[in-house]
Amino acid sequence: xxxxxxxxxxxxxxxxxxxxxxxxxxxxxxxxxxxxxxxxxxxxxxxxxxxxxxxxxxxxxxxxxxxxxxxxxxxxxxxxxxxxxxxxxxxxxxxxxxxxxxxxxxxxxxxxxxxxxxxxxxxxxxxxxxxxxxxxxxxxxxxxxxxxxxxxxxxxxxxxxxxxxxxxxxxxxxxxxxxxxxxxxxxxxxxxxxxxxxxxxxxxxxxxxxxxxxxxxxxxxxxxxxxxxxxxxxxxxxxxxxxxxxxxxxxxxx
Ligand SMILES: NC(=O)c1ccc[n+]([C@@H]2O[C@H](COP(=O)([O-])OP(=O)(O)OC[C@H]3O[C@@H](n4cnc5c(N)ncnc54)[C@H](O)[C@@H]3O)[C@@H](O)[C@H]2O)c1
Numbered sequence: 401x402x403x404x405x406x407x408x409x410x411x412x413x414x415x416x417x418x419x420x421x422x423x424x425x426x427x428x429x430x431x432x433x434x435x436x437x438x439x440x441x442x443x444x445x446x447x448x449x450x451x452x453x454x455x456x457x458x459x460x461x462x463x464x465x466x467x468x469x470x471x472x473x474x475x476x477x478x479x480x481x482x483x484x485x486x487x488x489x490x491x492x493x494x495x496x497x498x499x500x501x502x503x504x505x506x507x508x509x510x511x512x513x514x515x516x517x518x519x520x521x522x523x524x525x526x527x528x529x530x531x532x533x534x535x536x537x538x539x540x541x542x543x544x545x546x547x548x549x550x551x552x553x554x555x556x557x558x559x560x561x562x563x564x565x566x567x568x569x570x571x572x573x574x575x576x577x578x579x580x581x582x583x584x585x586x587x588x589x590x591x592x593x594x595x596x597x598x599x600x601x602x603x604x605x606x607x608x609x610x611x612x613x614x615x616x617x618x619x620x621x622x623x624x625x626x627x628x629x630x631x632x633x634x635x636x637x638x639x640x641x642x643x644x645x646x647x648x649x650x651x652x653x654x
Pocket of ligand 1: 411412413414415417418419420437438439440443464465466467491492493494495496515542543544545588589590591592593595596597598
């Protein structure tokens with residue numbers, strides 16, 4: 401896979417151990433200009449230091465809250481000012497809350513839905529006009545096995561609902577913009593170890609019981625997910641759209 405001359409915007413890329421940062425590593429090492437977007441300013445500073453080493457400084461950071469439409473639009477304008485285009489959008493920013501259904505407040509529901517889903521809508525709306533003009537685009541949205549199998553190990557029903565919404569949204573976008581040679585796909589990771597989303601929640605006992613349910617016998621790593629994202633974002637994946645790629649070691653097969 402080669403991403404020379406390609407511009408990629410990745411949300412939630414600040415977190416050092418996260419899927420977004422690893423995707424930035426893999427794409428920048430393959431030649432991409434990378435825009436790292438995150439709400440966490442200190443994460444962005446360290447992301448810039450790291451990623452700019454891999455792509456000769458073709459790196460830009462943007463502090464943004466994906467739920468703020470104005471901020472999202474302003475951010476995409478800045479990317480266009482600097483790089484002139486966005487070839488690839490990776491909607492990766494997300495949060496999860498392990499709350500049981502009777503305890504989910506309206507505020508928490510909105511927070512989880514807004515970051516995972518509404519942010520994906522706002523970013524998609526902001527980049528699509530440029531992708532349409534270019535008659536080229538790759539959108540990869542991060543869903544989750546939780547949205548398919550009913551509940552996550554560390555996520556509540558609000559998270560499952562939001563991720564299922566991301567998948568449905570992505571399929572609809574795939575149909576809507578296919579004529580412009582823009583693809584839109586999702587990846588649905590199973591549990592990925594070591595990221596902030598699972599931090600502090602894993603016990604040795606829990607890890608052993610989770611592994612028992614995974615035919616490949618290990619918990620997923622950020623590299624596993626980032627490689628699949630890179631594939632769907634690549635030029636060669638241009639005839640795949642509306643697809644959801646499961647990355648779960650076989651823990652959920654449908
Ligand atoms: N880790 C897993 O087991 C797992 C499994 C399936 C899906 N996912 C999904 O993968 C994606 C990445 O998660 P991760 O595990 O790397 O978690 P992470 O917490 O390490 O990274 C998430 C990033 O999103 C950023 N973010 C949060 N709210 C934001 C906002 N409002 N605006 C902009 N940025 C914001 C955070 O600052 C962080 O850098 C998420 O969508 C998550 O739901 C994770």
